[in-house]
Each structure stands twice: as C-alpha cells, then as structure tokens.
Amino acid sequence: MGYEKKISSMHLDILKEIGNIGAGHAATALSTLLDKKIDMKVPSVQVVTFDEMMDMAGGPDNIVVSVFLRIEGDAPGSMFFLLPLEQASTYIRTMIQDRSFSFSEPPYSELGLSAMQELGNILSGSYLSSLSDFTSLKLLPSVPALSVDMAGAIIGFGLLEISQVSDYAIVIDTALKEEEFEESESVKGHFFLLPDPDSFEIIFQSLGVKL
Secondary structure (H helix, E strand, O other), X not given: OOHHHHOOHHHHHHHHHHHHHHHHHHHHHHHHHHOOOEEEEOOOEEEEEHHHHHHHOOOOOOEEEEEEEEEEEOXXXXXXXXXXXXXXXXHHHHHHOOOOOOOOOOOOOHHHHHHHHHHHHHHHHHHHHHXXXXXXXXXXXXXXXXXXXXXXXXXXXXXXXXXXXXXXEEEEEEEEEEXXXXXXXXXXXXXXXXXXHHHHHHHHHHOOOOO
C-alpha cells in the first residue's frame, strides 16, 4: 500500500483546517437546533491503523453510540462518528429536553434515537460539505445508520468490505461545548473517515498535494 507513509504533517494540517471549517458549519447548525451557543473545534487529526482506531474507541468491548454512513461519489469511503455512552446521553438529554433519557439501558425512546441520528446527520454532513468545498469533489452521504453496541462489533461491521484492501483511517477528533459549560465538560467524540484505497490519492490530489 505505502500511501500512509507518504502522509506528512502538512497533509494533516490541511485536513485539520477542513475539519475546523466543517466543525464551524456543524456548530452553527446545532446552535440553531438547540437554540443555544455551541462551540466546536477539531483538536487533532491523525492517520491510524484499524487496531489504533479500536483503542481510541475505548477497546473492542467498550459500548459506544455510533452513526455510520457510506460516502458515494468521486472519492468513495466510509465514515463513523463515535461517542461514549454517557456523553451521547448528556447531549441527547439537552436536545430533547428530557433529563431521564439515557443510552445505558435499552429500550431507548424513539425521540432520543432520532435526535442522535439528526446529530450524526448534521456533523457528518458538515464535514463532508467542507471536504467537498475544498476538493471540488462530489461527495454524497448515504442515510446514516445508528447503533449502540460494542466498539469492536460496530467498527468490524463497517470494515468488512474495505479491510481486505485498506488498513488505515483518518481520525478527526471533535470537541463540542455548550457556551455555559466548562472546557472539561465538553463532549468529545471521534470521526473516523475511511477513504477507500484509491480515494486517499484522489482527495489529496484534489487539495493540490501529491502523495
């Protein structure tokens, strides 16, 4: 494969800039949705192996809330947004104004699940439109699939098709914070962007950076 060795700090800086613009779009959409000021930023972007990806999700047995979608168009791939259970519950409680909502015990309310799907929709759509604007590539998201399960099962399912041909993911760390909360109370999640093998080259070439 080899392309992962050619990805430099400059490539990652470009992806971080794209991530921050996407985070800005998402923050605006969420602020409107929740009727309160939401701040979002991307502390880091890195390229990791699938094993490292699993570790970042807290290990294969860690239960997480995930939104998964396929990216179609000029640079196909997959995208996961993963949140720890408690942080996902905190955010959805705010969104639906229901202090009793929790992802820790099923069954989950339909309203809570659809709010989580909407959150995933807004975030992934914002990142994809930002990437699309920068690269001038046509990138179309599929309908997001929501699941609450062990990280290993969720990521394993998403990797079934591509693990034969690729071993790496781009991780865009994301921190969401409501204005009145302390920095320590911000909700931190992971975006895992898994371009299909040929898409790595297509994305970077469209950014004017050759691998």
